[in-house]
Amino acid sequence: MKQYFLLWCLVFGQLCSSISYGAAEGNHSDLNIRCGQMIDGYSGEPLHDQLISIRQGLITNVELYNKATSEDDEILNLSAYTCLPGLIDTHTHITERADETSDLSIHYTRSMTEVREISAENALTTLHAGFTTVRNLGAYIAWSARDLRDRINAGEIVGPRIQTSGFYLTIPGGGGDLVIPGIPENTIPDRVRQGVSRGPDQFRENARKAVKGGADVLKILASGAVLAYGGIPGSPEMTPEEILAVVEVAHEAGIKVTAHAHGAQSIKDAILAGVDSIEHASLADEEAIQLAVKHQVAFSMDVYNGDYINAVAAIQGWPEEFLRKNIETTDAQREVFSTAFSAGVPIIYGTDSAVYPHGDNAKQFVIMVRQGMTPMDAIQAATSVAAKFIGWKDKVGAIKVGLYADIIAVKENPLNDVSALQDVSVVIKEGQIIKLPLSIEE
């Protein structure tokens, strides 16, 4: 019976495993897994032939597999696989589609029903790619990711754990404002501009609205964006006082705040104002890097997506301005990545997905390794280090007793070739099997 459900799932590809397993087979959050190799997310070396016990969705024991003592238990045999903690992507836009960047005005008229369909599809794709936790850093339809988060948490649909920032906190015409050249501002619906603010008081007020609305994290646009009209990626948009106003609201509420910043000045302003992480950091200078080291502010650098933009933007008819700004930032960002990593800036895995398609999140690992990380460093950036900087180290990011049993497995050894993470065979979230090849018997 189990196999029929699984086949149905693989063929129809929807909401399958956990629902069919959950509903038809009872609670599957109790599970034992045997892993040929195990990367726990925080140790420097892998472990071999480990048995992971899961009860009520939590990891309750990890030990060397022993045939004699384990013989009575049903075991999911992944002895030919490498197990890792479920991956964390600290920068997604999970309610939006990559191929819509050519015409952002689509968000002016999009219905909530359609947003929900897109979101559910992206959520499943992301989870199947092995990303069991994502942080959504802004959506033009402001609370679409909160809606998705809440539906996943309620068990209505299947997707990763989500932290969401609600709307973009940005200046008028700034990197998170959805004004488009040639479209009169008075025709743009207010709902896509909820976080647009000027001056510390307005930023404070809107930051409070975001917290009150249920944001898990706040996202500010400290300097110009690549995929926005007007503005120069490096030039500061928010003033230090405006950044500080948002940081104070976030920290009062006990949540993190992250700054979108390409330029050196706005990176420094954001770090000195007390943000927890910087998105992009493309044009950081030596001083900004040293400041990040000193304050232990993480950089989340989307070092893969420049290649994707170069490959598809012209074909898909993206605005010329976006292409130009992409070229200005891609190589520069990769150099900064290498320098920042070797200087000791904490690096957290963030893809800016929706710039490129959901499900391709793992393509960045290869570039991170090419730019100087070991595969283990890159894996930790997407597991324990990411978990620490999103404030969830007691929940996810490691295969460790007491944490959620979010576990993935890959056939090839990612420590030999990190591109193995682009082909995740097994996905388990909170002890529930989400994805499993037919060749593995439970």
Ligand SMILES: [Zn+2]
């Ligand atoms: Zn982004």
